[in-house]
Amino acid sequence: MAKTRKPRGRRGLDKSQILDSALDLLATEGEAGFSIRKLGASIGVDPMTVLHHFESKEQLLRLIADRSLSSVELPPSSKDWQTDLRKVADAYRALAHRHPRLFHLHFRFHATGPVDHASSEVVYRAMRATGLPNDVAAGLGLSFFAFVLGFALAETEGLLLPVNELEEAELRALPSRDFPATRALIPAFRSLKPDAAFDVSVSVFIDGIAARSRSFSANKKVAARRT
Amino acid sequence: MAKTRKPRGRRGLDKSQILDSALDLLATEGEAGFSIRKLGASIGVDPMTVLHHFESKEQLLRLIADRSLSSVELPPSSKDWQTDLRKVADAYRALAHRHPRLFHLHFRFHATGPVDHASSEVVYRAMRATGLPNDVAAGLGLSFFAFVLGFALAETEGLLLPVNELEEAELRALPSRDFPATRALIPAFRSLKPDAAFDVSVSVFIDGIAARSRSFSANKKVAARRT
DNA sequence: CGGGATAAGGCTACACCGTAGAACTTATTG
DNA sequence: CAATAAGTTCTACGGTGTAGCCTTATCCCG
Numbered sequence: 445m446a447k448t449r450k451p452r453g454r455r456g457l458d459k460s461q462i463l464d465s466a467l468d469l470l471a472t473e474g475e476a477g478f479s480i481r482k483l484g485a486s487i488g489v490d491p492m493t494v495l496h497h498f499e500s501k502e503q504l505l506r507l508i509a510d511r512s513l514s515s516v517e518l519p520p521s522s523k524d525w526q527t528d529l530r531k532v533a534d535a536y537r538a539l540a541h542r543h544p545r546l547f548h549l550h551f552r553f554h555a556t557g558p559v560d561h562a563s564s565e566v567v568y569r570a571m572r573a574t575g576l577p578n579d580v581a582a583g584l585g586l587s588f589f590a591f592v593l594g595f596a597l598a599e600t601e602g603l604l605l606p607v608n609e610l611e612e613a614e615l616r617a618l619p620s621r622d623f624p625a626t627r628a629l630i631p632a633f634r635s636l637k638p639d640a641a642f643d644v645s646v647s648v649f650i651d652g653i654a655a656r657s658r659s660f661s662a663n664k665k666v667a668a669r670r671t
Numbered sequence: 672m673a674k675t676r677k678p679r680g681r682r683g684l685d686k687s688q689i690l691d692s693a694l695d696l697l698a699t700e701g702e703a704g705f706s707i708r709k710l711g712a713s714i715g716v717d718p719m720t721v722l723h724h725f726e727s728k729e730q731l732l733r734l735i736a737d738r739s740l741s742s743v744e745l746p747p748s749s750k751d752w753q754t755d756l757r758k759v760a761d762a763y764r765a766l767a768h769r770h771p772r773l774f775h776l777h778f779r780f781h782a783t784g785p786v787d788h789a790s791s792e793v794v795y796r797a798m799r800a801t802g803l804p805n806d807v808a809a810g811l812g813l814s815f816f817a818f819v820l821g822f823a824l825a826e827t828e829g830l831l832l833p834v835n836e837l838e839e840a841e842l843r844a845l846p847s848r849d850f851p852a853t854r855a856l857i858p859a860f861r862s863l864k865p866d867a868a869f870d871v872s873v874s875v876f877i878d879g880i881a882a883r884s885r886s887f888s889a890n891k892k893v894a895a896r897r898t
Numbered sequence: 899c900g901g902g903a904t905a906a907g908g909c910t911a912c913a914c915c916g917t918a919g920a921a922c923t924t925a926t927t928g
Numbered sequence: 929c930a931a932t933a934a935g936t937t938c939t940a941c942g943g944t945g946t947a948g949c950c951t952t953a954t955c956c957c958g
Contacts, residue, residue, distance in 0.1 A: 457906075457907085479943080479944065479945085480944085480945065480946085481943080481944070481945085489907080489908090490907065490908045490909080491908095491945085491946090492907075492908060492909080492946075492947095493906075493907050493908070495945080495946065496905090496906065496907065496908095497906090500945080500946080501944095501945065501946090548775070548778070551775070551824055551825065551828045551830070552828060554828065554829065554830045556838070556841060561845060561850065561853065562849075564853060565849070565850045565852055565853045568852035568853050568855075568856050569851070569852035571852070571856075572852050572855065572856070578855070578856055578858065578859040579859045579862065579863075579864075579867075580871060581856060581859065582856045582859035582860055582863060582868075583859075583863065583864070583867060583868030583871055583872065584868070584871060584872055584875065585856070586825075586830070586831055586863070586868060587822060587868055587869070587871070587872030587875075588872075589825070589830075590818075590821045590822040590824075590825040590826075590830065590831065591817075591818045591821055591822065591872070591876075592821075593821055593825065594817045594818055594819075594820055594821010594822065594824065594825070595814060595817040595818065595821065597778055597817075597821065597824070598778065598813075598816070598817040598820065598821070599817075601778045601779060601781065602781065603778070603781045603813070603816075603817065604813055604817065611783070614783060618788060622789075622792070623788065623792045624796070625792055625795035625796035625798070625799050626788065626791060626792045626795050628795075628799065628805070629795050629798075629799070629805055629808060629809045629812070631805065632805040632806045632808065632809035632810075633809055635806065636806075636809060636810065636813070637806075637810070640806075640810060641809075641810030641811070641813060641814055642814070644807060644810055644811060644814070644883075645810065645811055645814030645815075645817075645818070645876075647879070647883075648811065648814075648876060648879035648880055648883060649818075649872075649875060649876055649879055650879070651878075651879040651882050651883065652874070652875030652876055652877070652878040652879030652880075652882070653875055653879075655878050655879070655882060656871075656874075656875060656878065684935080684936090706914080706915065706916085707915085707916065707917085708914080708915070708916085716936080716937095717936065717937050717938080718915095718916085718917085718937095719917075719918095719936075719937065719938080720935075720936050720937070722916080722917065723934090723935070723936075724935090727916080727917080728915095728916065728917090
């Protein structure tokens with residue numbers, strides 16, 4: 445049986461409950477507005493009591509990130525590595541949408557908890573299914589993660605929103621001699637659909653991997669035939 | 672003539688010089704160790720003097736990010752959109768390597784200064800050269816940026832380093848029944864070469880775009896012939 | 899049941915932070 | 929020279945993380 449001993453203190457405080465409140469506070473206030481004192485006040489407890497359970501603010505933030513990460517529901521590995529990759533990508537983007545104010549923490553504390561390992565296992569299994577050599581597979585797997593996290597972070601930080609009127613005015617002010625492409629795309633920026641952009645770029649990445657996988661296998665066959 | 676009026680104060684302080692020192696301090700101490708008081712002390716000036724030139728710490732950080740951004744040397748647009756994309760990617764990764772401690776600021780303050788516009792013009796020009804429709808081109812251009820920035824950030828935050836012995840031990844501890852792919856790639860993680868991983872994944876992304884461009888053009892021709 | 903042992907929870911204090919407001923000093927202008 | 933404006937500093941306020949010490953409640957063992 446698990447050793448979930450009930451808390452002994454008179455307040456019946458539970459680390460896990462504190463973490464929940466902490467995540468709430470962080471999710472609503474953002475990191476700048478998050479403080480141990482506020483957290484203590486929000487749960488009616490002395491700030492030092494919080495630090496008694498989590499030895500520092502840094503540790504607390506780390507555990508908050510871990511907890512939010514534990515909410516990703518990762519797909520089972522299937523036969524088709526491409527859909528597996530797509531599902532992992534979607535799962536992490538959904539995570540970003542669930543807690544946009546704290547998603548950046550996943551870059552600061554690159555967790556190595558079970559969730560991360562499970563997700564990356566799916567990715568690495570997919571990369572190995574391509575037949576590419578191990579060093580390439582490892583690099584591509586990590587890059588795929590970096591891409592997905594980067595896209596999601598860009599989204600939560602507002603880099604990917606459809607441009608508003610102010611930004612549009614700024615773009616229109618660019619000299620058309622030097623910025624023809626930017627100006628030509630202004631209508632597209634106005635009606636930008638992040639979901640579609642994500643789908644397309646994930647597909648593009650996966651297509652690129654598939655192409656590389658095909659040409660690598662072909663070369664290997666040729667080399668084998670030559671011996 | 673430009674209006675670079677020399678400073679009038681008795682200390683001869685210059686906004687630009689303060690900014691230089693600020694960037695230095697931030698680059699060596701990291702954001703956690705950066706404070707207006709320390710900056711003031713480092714240049715022998717009252718902290719409030721700093722705030723007189725930059726109205727808040729937030730503004731100062733924003734300008735530091737802008738300044739670091741202004742150091743990217745972006746390539747001229749060529750005839751080949753693929754090499755153009757590659758050069759932009761390299762330029763931003765180089766930026767991250769130049770100032771790893773403050774690269775994350777580029778996500779917080781998505782600058783819209785001239786440098787960013789110039790770089791994105793290169794990207795958008797490339798995307799339009801593919802012949803893809805504008806909405807797809809816009810989304811892919813932004814995604815390409817997100818990918819490059821995400822990779823670079825992952826690198827500066829330590830997600831992409833070759834695994835050390837401690838991490839390797841953690842990976843080895845994973846049950847081989849559930850994590851065969853992760854375990855199989857451990858040697859590859861040991862000797863991971865970020866440069867190569869970046870090159871490969873940028874190529875993969877570009878290849879994917881090129882493939883999509885080809886199939887789109889083909890479809891368009893078919894549709895045109897059918898009328 | 900008694901009496902440590904142990905952990906939970908709280909109080910105080912310290913060093914540091916960003917910055918508002920007012921005062922002072924100097925350079926420029928009229 | 930006086931007036932003005934800009935640069936610089938001082939002081940103070942409310943906020944932060946957390947070290948050190950203390951009290952109190954619960955558990956375990958004899």
